[in-house]
Amino acid sequence: MVRTHRVTIQDVAVLSGLSICTVSRALRNLPNVSDKARHQVAEAASKLGYKPSAAASRLAGGSTRSVAIVAPTATAWFFAQTVEAAEEVLGDSGYDTVLISLRNKATVRRQFFADLSNLAQRVDGVLLLNVGLAPGEVEALVACGLPVASVGMRNVPWDNVGIDDEHAAWQATQHLLGLGHWDLAVLSSNEHPVVTETPRFRGFRRALDEHHLTVHPDSVVAAGPSIDDGRRAMAELITRGARPTAVFAHCDEAAFGVLTTLREHGLSVPKHVSVVGIDDHPMSGFLGLSTVAQPVADQGAFAASLLCERLLNTETPHQPANHLLDTKLIERKTTRHKR
């Protein structure tokens, strides 16, 4: 195949008999272009198979036609689902998806925030997935000027889609308490600097409060959203001497890990210990894991569409909204009455 010269806006201009400038405006649907011109341009462009150069467009002050998706880790089930759903929506709107995984590492995370100004010239917007923000980071994000949208975040000055995490955790915990358990352990997300300040932890605590129970520090353990982290966390709990009759894991994968460790220690579920998670992972049904179901792909797709909207009308002022999707407790076989 011969390396044919790339089709530029110039070619379109010549073929349509108009100036580059008019072509540029027509292509981007800007005002002040006659219908006739628009038509000619559209025809010429499609005939030539013209695709604007992202680099040139960007350099001249236009858009990069790409957005960054930032996730605490890309391997967890929840993130793989939301990323793919978001990627689809973005792709349909003509945006490339630049994946940035923080790999659950503080250093990577710091690097990301330090490089924001740099990021700002490579993408048009940012989609944050459950990225726990430290003080000042919201400001840094806003300051870099990129439109932002997020999944699973709180009190942020941009559009967010999520579930009511506190409520979901409350549902799970309340379920356990309703079954007569009062010696509970909790796996809390390790993504936040302060484990006991995540919304899910708060929901857990609130449920205990309502039953006049208090949280024992030894029953709280941090875990990432993975099976291995769940395993380790439960093992840690046991090492500490905690012998809860029920465990609430902040996500199903962590709950799977908990099940694994419990079995390794000869503790049977739900006979000795009840376990509940959040997510409704495809394996949860098979394993009989009781959980609080949440729509996952929907969150990614929804947040991506909100971001696209922002990207389309950068000018229009906009009141950021927080969209909460429903969660539902699904009782299965890993939870039962305390004997």
Next chain:
Amino acid sequence: MVRTHRVTIQDVAVLSGLSICTVSRALRNLPNVSDKARHQVAEAASKLGYKPSAAASRLAGGSTRSVAIVAPTATAWFFAQTVEAAEEVLGDSGYDTVLISLRNKATVRRQFFADLSNLAQRVDGVLLLNVGLAPGEVEALVACGLPVASVGMRNVPWDNVGIDDEHAAWQATQHLLGLGHWDLAVLSSNEHPVVTETPRFRGFRRALDEHHLTVHPDSVVAAGPSIDDGRRAMAELITRGARPTAVFAHCDEAAFGVLTTLREHGLSVPKHVSVVGIDDHPMSGFLGLSTVAQPVADQGAFAASLLCERLLNTETPHQPANHLLDTKLIERKTTRHKR
């Protein structure tokens, strides 16, 4: 925060007392720059916190500093793992990762190949993950001029990292046959147009051949790499009236789905049916799934590093190599002797 003017190469040139051109060369480690100049440039650049503009660099014929990772689907465990591992390596080499999921859809897939020339101007290279190639697609890829590397592919004119799929499938099947099973069913990847021509299917068939057994078409079913696909595939098998005493699934997630359906139908594993997969997914241990373990993240990281090497020396001619990593049969509890 004040929107300060971006630091350009011009600023570095002025501060270092050299010309833009020399700075450009020094920054890219090109020859014909004195050590002294290199030093001054490096110092000035770091003092100003200079980062080259990807757009300008690209437009002027330089690189985009980003590569595309293309996966048949981004949600499967294997791909989430390899993508993250590759993203890390690429990131460390200064490349952004553009994620492209084919979403297991023929239309998306076709679109991707049709848009290759377009892709070529947005990224510097492509990392293909188990993308089944139709005739002509290899040529299309080569023609677009982008350096390519891949994971899990065969007979391709670029660097590849993978396992010996045929052998892995043979290992799994041989294990089943060795246990006395002769009525086998197989879940084969649906990603290829011809299900019975995937390497894993060939390994399956070869093992049968060696035992003078033949493959019955009703015992072959297509499935994607997901639990749900595995469920459906096994259900389909049962609907067809197949009553195999052992099932080989092309990946662990599909095997999980098989387990699910079997239980729904009152068939117990391994009493009635033996099941074996490939992967060694973190859940497989817990579920007792017999499987052929493969290094997963390693493949993504390795392929990414090979691609980076290609990217560094585009000029140097290069003999593409196929790197095969080892696999290992892990016998657990879902396989046992046929009664």
Next chain:
DNA sequence: GACAAAATTGTAAGCGCTTACACTTTTGGC
């Protein structure tokens, strides 16, 4: 030292697009 060759550095012309501004044409009110 003189001079050619080699090494280093600078000049300037783009890369393909956006956009301020100038210019031309159309529209509409009287």
Next chain:
DNA sequence: GCCAAAAGTGTAAGCGCTTACAATTTTGTC
């Protein structure tokens, strides 16, 4: 029909970088 306002179109100046090629300096040889 006339004229100002509105609408449409074109000109040209960059955006920040790469890269021929020209200009300059350094090196090495006799």
